Amino acid sequence: MTIFTSMQKFICTFFLLTSLFSNAFGQNFNLGGLISDGQRQPISGVVVSVSGSNKTVVTDRDGHFLIKSLDSGTTTIRFARLGYTAIEKTFNIHTDDLKVHVILVAEVRQLKEVTIEDGHTGQKNKTESLNIQTVDAAFIQRNLGGSLMKTLERLPGIKTIGIGSGQSKPLIRGLGFNRVVVVDKGVKHEGQQWGADHGLEIDQFAANQVELIKGAASFIYGSDAIAGAIAINPAPIPMVNSIGGSVDLIGKTNNNLFGSSVNLYARNKQWFLDSRFTYQDYGDYRVPTDEVYVYDYQVKLKDNFLRNTAGREIGTHLNLGYVNERFRSVFYLSNTISNSGFFANAHGLEPRNVDAGMHDASSRDILRPSQKVNHFKIINRSVLEDGNHRFEGELGYQRNLRKEFSDYVNHGYMPSVYPSFMTVPSDLEREFDKVVYSANLRDRITLGKHELSLGLNGEHQNNGINGYTFLVPAFNQYSIGSFVYDKYRLNDNILLHAALRYDHSRIKMFSYTDWFPSTITSGAVAREEYVVRSSDLKRQFNSVVWSVGANYNLDRFSLKANVGKSFRMPIAKELGANGVNYHYFSFEKGDPSLAPEQSYQADLSLEWKAEQWSILLSPFYNYFSNYIYLNPTSGHDTNYGAGNQIFQYAQSKVVRYGAELQFKIKFLKTLTAEALGEYLSAEQRSGDKAGYTLPFSPPASALFNLTWSPVLKNRPEGTYFSIDYRVTSPQNNIVPPEKKTPGYQLINLQAGTKIKFYNQSLMISLQAQNVLNTRYLNHTSFYRLIALPEMGRNIVLSVKIPFSSIKNKS
Amino acid sequence: MKKAFFYFSFLTVLCLSACKKETENEIDTEYPTIDVTAASAFPKQCGEVSRGETFTFRALLGDNTALGSLSLDIHHNFDHHTHSTEVETCSMEPIKVPVKPFLLIKSFPIPAEQRSFLMEQQITIPSDIDPGDYHFMIRLTDKEGWQTIKGLSIKIK
The missing domain is CATH 2.60.40.10 (Immunoglobulins)
Known part of the structure; x- marks a missing residue:
């Protein structure tokens, strides 16, 4: 069918x-x-x-x-x-x-870069066969959400898996986690991609431009880019002999957020320095209800605050670079720290009895359970141009340290009192410590009508674990890949693309033994055993993928087509998990014999641009021969799983297809309307869950927008009033352990203007999110399983104050 | 040009509606049920059992297609860390440090392909364990892997 x-x-x-x-x-x-x-x-x-x-x-x-x-x-x-x-x-x-x-001569940076016109639909790149959408800093400021990914959620085909008001991860056409690559300044951002209860460690104020690739992009980005890639680019290099900066001020009413991001830069002829400091502090967020139900147990909320969902974020960035006519090299240093609480009345799916008085004393404190994430990064990005060659290289070091804090509770066979011999602090439930070294090298060669790219990527990871519970073993892994990509201009209307890539990776996992004995019963005999959760395991994988595509551009019409194979190496959790996730009542078992996930995808993009309107349709079809999936089985394990339901990693055939539609019409010079729609279907075709969809499948949705951009006298361009009306259908197509999610409708308002202020354009943006304070559930939210409603009405005010000066001598 | 637009819109609608028909597959999306409302069901929320005695755990299990397995977990709640899944709250003893708390983790078989099953199991509480507030957690799956959890607060006297 x-x-x-x-x-x-x-x-x-x-x-x-x-x-x-x-x-x-x-x-x-x-x-x-x-x-x-x-x-x-x-x-x-x-x-x-x-x-x-x-x-x-x-x-x-x-x-x-x-x-x-x-x-x-x-x-x-x-x-x-x-x-x-x-x-x-x-x-x-x-x-x-x-x-x-x-x-073209660069203007003094940040003076004019925040204009509105090409933010929304994004001009389509007519020479890429992949489906690429680009948004800039103006789009981010205009639609500022709790995190960068939340901001991008306005785009069709992009959704997020999020927790709380400040953390979320991208879902591209319904796939996320390790199936989406986030590339920051040319280097793959490595955190704990597999987890749904934390976000990406990216400071959205430092993102100047974001490119979203919907569809398989493994041939460029390697393993994991099976569903797409999000490339985050920093601010462009400042102009020669300039000095300047900007101050962003942000306030949000729902979670009483206040924040600021300050940027300072300077450049002489060849050297430049660019720095940024971002601080955001927010309280518990509010939902349009004063009670929620954790199972049948009623939890009263004080003043609509979701207890203990406050947080803080600090981002520090320093870029130092050298530029001349043929060579450019920039060091990017960044450190992001976030600390946020989890809803206190339920940890995972587990109802918790809390001291409501202690939690409700302040809506800004972060008590347990909570998490702290620190991501440190040094990246060097260099470009050398030599004749028809353009060499590009990136070197990166990253450290991602994530800690989850929760008071000790003896689940399963854990001792009832936390033993004094333990060196792990009694509130450190989990810790993941990841160190990553990356290197990329590319050469782009222009040879007549050919544009050839050759590339090499390498990565090495060391992953440590700590804490009193176990989920994923410690592991080391390295991967190396090389690709060749040719773009051939057949004639003025047709571009052809072909790419081939080879990857090799190795993973070495380390054994882990429980620090407490479990009671293992076989027949009528019971014995005490320190369970070995994971044993030493080495695996290696090889993969060859390819992609072919074409562009056809004819005046108002343009077509993109792309067919390709993508892959993803199994991650340590899929191979080696053997732990009890007590808060989910699940015993997660990896499968050491898993093969690399393989996917075949066909993408099409059709666009028609007329004078007053444009339409873009992007359908896709995707087949996985072995989608790796955590399958909730009907069994319980009373020995190694402490009585919990067995969730077994398995592989199944999966068929997915869907489409996005974008329609834009200009009624008057100052009045435009837009309709964005998305539809997605996924079905498992084999295995235990044949006939079921995939977890976190977003329901179909549509967004209708009306924007009035009047031209005001004595004002710079950029005044707008805009209304977004989003309709989301119910999601009844679910798979264990999900729940059906009813549909909902939301209204968001945006308005903004620019004011001349000491010869600079001060930019003011105002948003009213969820204007009607609608109570709704988000199918892809982490809190969906315990039916926590999403954030209520939220007014967001942000002001950007740029300043700059240029010395006239050169 | 208008003709082209007409075709475009028409085919778009057609293509999208063709996708729509997909979801008619018969898949089971119902969670199994644990019914402890019957007069003979035991224990119930805020129920009591005694040390050194044997009681019968009795609950009616149901599913629209086929039941999977049942796992029972009795653990202490002396620190009041967790809450039951039930509407009714029970009076709790003061927080105390466990010395020898009772722990039972056991699964009970359910015959295959049952849509309804009365679970009856004898459970013996040892006489030398700590009395106090306990949780009586029932986890029930169906064949497809849907799991229902019922966490009852009980007292062991």
Whole structure:
């Protein structure tokens, strides 16, 4: 049935294409070229528009653009990009296609970079066969959520798995955890990706631009990019002889958050320094109810506060770099610290009896249970240009230290009183200490119509554990991968892509023995045993993946198609878990024989851009031959699992498909409307849960937006009033241990303006999230299983005050 | 151009609606049930059992397709750390440090392919254990892996 309907979809798509191809235009002239900055660095995302017509293209990653079907004669073209002075140039085209090289001059950074226009739908990159969406700092400021991923959730196909008001992880088309790669400044961000109860250690104020790749991107990013990748880019290099910075001030009413992010930068001709310090402090968040039920037990909430969900975040960043005309090298140093509480009345699924008076004394204190995460990073990113070569390299060191604090409770066979011989503190339930070394090397070569990329990635990890409970063994792992990717410009309308990648990885897990004896019963005989939870295990994996794609661009129509194979190495938890997750009443058993997960995916993207409206449809089809899945079985284990339900890692065939739709229309010069929709279906085709979906499958949803952007006298551009209406369907397609989630509707409002202030543009953004204070459950929230409602009404105010100056000598 | 747009919209709607029909597969999404409301069911919330005595744990188990397995866990709650899953709250003894708390972790078989089953098991409480507040945790799965938890507060006298 599924194969039939998905086939049907592809047949539909092809009909669709043929109907559009028949509208081909007559032969005209083309204008193409390269846009770079003063340092000859190509500039991507430059909007190139032809005056007096609606023709608009955007430069690709390498600064290239192509405008087709121009009439002969004189043509005026405008080149514009955030952070650069827009210019207009006039060209004469008479006899032949024209190639040009345009240099854009950077504006003083952060003065103008926060403009609104290309934030929302994001200009589609017409030379990438992958489905890429880019958002900038203005989008982040305008839609500022509790975390970077929460902010990105407005985009179709992007959801989050979150806990509380400040932590969340990305879900791309319903897949998350180790199936999405987050790349920060060119290096894969490594934390505890497998866990649902904590977030990413990323400071959203330090993110200047975020690229989202929906669909398999393993051939570039390696294992884990099986569902997609999120690449976070830092602020661009400041202009020569400039000094400046900005102050961000943030306030939120729901959890009484206050925060600030301060940036200072300076550059002479070749050296620059860029620093940022972010601090955010928030209290317990409020939900639109004064009681919640943990099972049937009624928990009263004081003043709607979810007890003990307060937190604090500190981010420190220092970038130091050298730039000349052909070479650029930047060191990025960052340290993020977050400390946040868990809802006190339930730890996991376990109802907890709490001293409500102690917790309710302050809504800002962080008591137990709580977590502390520290992520430290040093990255060097260098680029060297030599003729038609562009060498890029990244070296990274990261340390992710996560601690989970909870008062000792003797679950299962654990001794009833915490023994004095234990060196682990009695409130340290779990600790994960990860040290990662990464290295990437790439060479991009331009050879006629070919653009060839060769790359090498290597990573080494040491993972330690601590705490009085056990879930995942300590392990070391390394991986090495290499790829070749060719982009071939067949003609002015068609680009072809092909990529091949090989990976090798090894993992070595270390044994762990319980510090307390369990009662092991076989037949009528019972004995005491210190259970060996995990034994020494070595595995190695090899993988070859490929990808082929095409772009077809014809005036208003553009098509992207991509087919490829992706993979993911099993993680230590999947191979070696053998622990009781007492708060989930689950005994999680790994399978040391798991094979690398393999996935085949077909992506399509169809876009039509007319003068006043545009539509973009992106369907996809995905088949996993062995999706690795934690399967809740019908059995209990009274020996090693202390009586808990057995959750066994298993592999099954999975078919997934879905689509995103984006429609935008401009009614008036100042009035636009937008509709974003997403649909996803996943089904397991083999194994114990054949017929079931995958866990954390987001329900279908649609977002309707109306934006009024009036042009005010004596004001810089950038005043807007905007309303988002989101409709989410119920999710009744569930798999153990999930619960059906009813549908809901939400209204969010956004407004903002810019004010001239001492010759700088001060930017003010205001948001009202969940305006109607709707009580709803989020299917992909960590707290869904104990039915905690999501955050109620929240007013967010953020102000950005930039300052800068340029010395005139050079 | 209008024609193209018409095709585009029409086919989009068609394609998306084709996807929609998918979810009609018959999958079981119902959790099993643990019923302790019958007069003969035992123990009940805030119930009492005595040291050195044997009682019969009796609960009616049900599922729409087939029951899986049942696991029982009796552990102390002298520190009041956890709460029962029930509406009714019970009077608690003062917090105390356990010396020799009673612990029982046991699973009881359920015959295969049962939609309803009356669980009856004899449980003996040793005479030398600490009396006080205990939790009587019943975990019941069905064949598909849905698990229902009932945590009752009981007292051992």
